[in-house]
Amino acid sequence: MAARRFALAALPLLVAGMALAQEGSSARLPAVEKPLPPPPSRTPRASVMIADYRYDDLMWENDRTAHRIYGHALEAAEPPSGSGVDSWGKNVAWPFMDRQLRSGDQHAYHGEGLDFYNVGAGRGAGGLGIWHDNKLWTSRNYRAHRILSNGPGAADFEVDYAPWPVDVDRRVWETRRFTLPLGTHFTRMVSTLRSDKPGPLVVGIGIGKRATGDGGDLTVDRARGLLSFWGPADPRHGRMAIAVRVDPAMIAEIRNDADNYMVLLKVTPGKPFVYYSGSAWDLGQGGFRTRAAWDAYVAAEPVTFTPPPAPTR
Template sequence: GEGLDFYDVGTARGAGGLGIWRDNKLWTSRNWAAWKLIQNGPDVASFSVDYAPWPVDVDRKVWETRVFSLPMGTNFTRMVSTISSDKPGPLVVGIGISKRKRASGAGLFRKDLVPGRVTFWEPADPDKGAMAIALMVDPKSVVEVRQDFDNYLVLVRVEPGKPFVYYMGAAWDKGLDFHNAADWDAYVAAQKPDFDPSH
């Protein structure tokens, strides 16, 4: 009873996937192109992933390197993303959480942009239970929260070539830790994220 893989993503952003937000549309990469193991325990697992260039509308290309760090003892993964571009100027990045609808409803989405946090308690599947997702971003970078057809999106402003940090967290209501939205939200609110990309 400690794990179950029923988190279908499809073309949505899943839990913490990102894209470039432009003209009310999310422009996304394809699957990763290369990866590298950085650390394999004992206290943290860390790896990097490169995404090949992808178009943003017809006049710009971007590409990304992202480092994932999964420390023991937390439900959060720390991401350090560097998005480069063939043109200068800031970008707005949309970091997403897939929407879910089931017979039990549409779930519970909450945002608190002062500390840069959003949470989503998914509607329950009658057999498999519910997933909880959270994103934490640097509140100084937040533009707003938007939605597209598939996702809730936290929009943040970034500079090409400059790394930025965000966190993705998840839990399962049939797992060992969080069994309702209130407990999950309280856990997320108590976090002290480090948004310094040099750490």
């Protein structure tokens, strides 16, 4: 679908998507291949941790959703590893990602969730890049991190991305803060981009088109700054639902490239901006079994776009 059609048809798409919602996944939870070790506690909590045993994967989760970004060491081990955001399905309220990853097969179902989302070269669940000359220029994996709060009420941390090229005449770099409280499917992102050249940037925030296979349905509501993706049904795994919320006043365009559905924002280097990235598994926490239910939740999510004060270090 052309970018212009996305932009002009935004609100009708939301209405039509909710009125003509598809049925939920026909899949059921897979058979448990090998149960995970029991959790230290079954109390719901938000958490963030570094998997130093697995190339410094940085994982965060709460009672509803679970995510991962990749460390610098993975670039050599699993090229072409990149800075997209991974999303896992979970069907328990307590943390499971560390035990799942330590199982040696995070892609299998061990009773608490699984990773069947393939970020690849795309932006996954709300990664970003710089849009220039009809191309998205993206960073490599994060280089440094600072954990600000490891729950229980919120997972809160920052990462730095090393400078990366935008065409041949500009370089940019980023610090991004991630905050995931209990009780929501959305991580609040605060991004600060800097550049070696003056002038504004156009930032593309994306949702991977084929992270769980071909197909799926996109809802666009430009007035709310909303992109919502109801992923294709996998007969063994179900669906992943992904959404992005941005400040509507910052939107330059809504379009797509080969790998991503994107919203393009006008950004000033050095000035923090806020956006939200959310996900849900239709067999997991949250009870989202239809596209209509997910779209309604995404549209109703309370969002604020005023950046918080910089954390004290």
